[in-house]
Amino acid sequence: MKRQPTIQDVATLANVSTATVSRALNSPDRVRETTRDAVQQAVQALGYTPDFGGQALASGRTNTIGAVIPTMDNAIFARALQSLQEELTTMGVTLLVATSQYDPEREEQQVRALLSRGVDGLILIGQARAARVYELLEGRAVPYALLWTTAPSGQQLSIGFDNSAAAAKLVTQALQLGHRRFAMIAGITKGNDRARARVDGVRATLADAGLTLEPPYLVEGSYDIEQTVGIARALISLPEPPTVILCGNDVQAAGVLKAVRQAGLSVPRDVSVLGFDDIELATAVDPALTTIRVPHRRMGRMAAHLLIGWIKTGQRPDSVQFDTDLIWRASLGPPPA
Amino acid sequence: MKRQPTIQDVATLANVSTATVSRALNSPDRVRETTRDAVQQAVQALGYTPDFGGQALASGRTNTIGAVIPTMDNAIFARALQSLQEELTTMGVTLLVATSQYDPEREEQQVRALLSRGVDGLILIGQARAARVYELLEGRAVPYALLWTTAPSGQQLSIGFDNSAAAAKLVTQALQLGHRRFAMIAGITKGNDRARARVDGVRATLADAGLTLEPPYLVEGSYDIEQTVGIARALISLPEPPTVILCGNDVQAAGVLKAVRQAGLSVPRDVSVLGFDDIELATAVDPALTTIRVPHRRMGRMAAHLLIGWIKTGQRPDSVQFDTDLIWRASLGPPPA
């Protein structure tokens, strides 16, 4: 790359010191208007852009926050990041995104990588991870926010919703319709507290109604359509097939719809299907999915504000918990007579 | 954040100079093995991580490449980025992602933002953008790659496929089945050369068969299911409805399926529907979509290699063009009798 103009060039052209240029750019109100204009003009004339390395080195800040999400392949994280990023951009902060592929080790690596790049703050999904990671964060005193979850400790900043209660809503609704034979295709719960909480919410609510949920009616699977088709096929060919199948997310629910269709059965006449997330897919499939609407965008926006607030003030803000809504669509109906 | 150990601390502990530490870390083979071990040990003991700012400032490199994509909401970009990122990670390079929301101005802003963060290279989607942007890039001599397209000039590095030819494949197939009344719901072509090329490919192939494609049979719409439903509804209620509807991508195709279903018609009996991209959605819907499989992952991987090669050697590599496959699924059938 060619040599770029430096702050010194701007200073010379504007006939001021580099300190003044720096101030004119970073805290304009600490500089007289006429000087500010002169600097602006010089900046324009030279096409000057501050060098990131120099800035980071001198100030100790990078104006960057990092996020480690499980995958970009799921619209739900993509969407939350989108609004997070939009919000950060307006505050002059850049977002660095890394993915863990739902692998705790990989997540840890990524956290380290982001830290070594000097991120001023970090966004992580969920709560379950090695204590080592939290120690690392606390050790460096890096502000961080946990999304998609509600941190139990109160010692951490979390911005999320109650996965368990949300899942319970679905069950309650199905119970009211008269369903008694439930099945659930959950996400992999290992290292994934959101998936676990959803299962727990379902089981607890069923227990209140005197029902249980055990294998083979409770299965874990990855968030993959084809794999889910296989699992669902097994469920509906059970001697006593469930009348309603709960899913870990909408993608799995789409897989179930497909399996049911392939089996020549109909949703919701023969079996009801419930999703989670309310991504676009939920209305693209037929029948449209009854699901839980998760406030991704609001989580993203809120995370941006709270984390930046923390970074600026040094004070950890209080956690936020959003409500979730049950979205009733055609995939849920009364059980077959 | 607390004070982190610096290279000086490591040097002192390992009883060598900072230069040696730097070398031991960055070009291990230029340091005797025993010294290297001593350094490694000190690094471990202190938990040292190089400071990004210092590194960037001193070396003039950031080991970062930037990508500006239209949106994260579309699985197709997400997926390409995923493999791009995986590949870059193995090379010790970080990926910085920004989105433009299909807005050229916004894209330009993002390019500037990435440049000012000192990215060593840049990845852009498509070819159509203000000359100003290319001048900026050339002016700074920043290596960049254009994805999803085949740069006509030969003066630019492109890694993509022939959108026009791919779209033509779909048309050819439909023609062979006997379709004569075509409609197309294209993406917004303004500032989007991929969308435009797909339209062009369709029209050219139709022209060869003595057919034309004009409004109202040719409509542009955003990649949004609900909006597409509206457009499709209008198409199928035309006095002479099309027997096949081509779409700008799979998301739009899903919208068409929905509209057809709502109209009480059936795909492909009453009308065939063709997508583009082959995202997961294509097999989640019913009937599954006949579509074009785009080599996202391969594009991502290749982009990583070529761009890094360019950065390292200073030599612009040759462009790469991938083939695309037509994936035949249930949404395409013969026209109604």
Place this chain on the structure above:
DNA sequence: TTGCGATATGTAAGCGCTTACAAATTTCAT
């Protein structure tokens, strides 16, 4: 052993920026 080329290490000068602190200038009440 000696000496020489090759290899390994150290020295020190920045890279471009921010920010205490000092110095200069302006403002304003008297």
Place this chain on the structure above:
DNA sequence: ATGAAATTTGTAAGCGCTTACATATCGCAA
């Protein structure tokens, strides 16, 4: 007008790292 306070600007010391160059050490042929 005057001087103290407030505001604006300049001076200069780093921030942590890389790297050209200088110096020291090593391996090995004679």
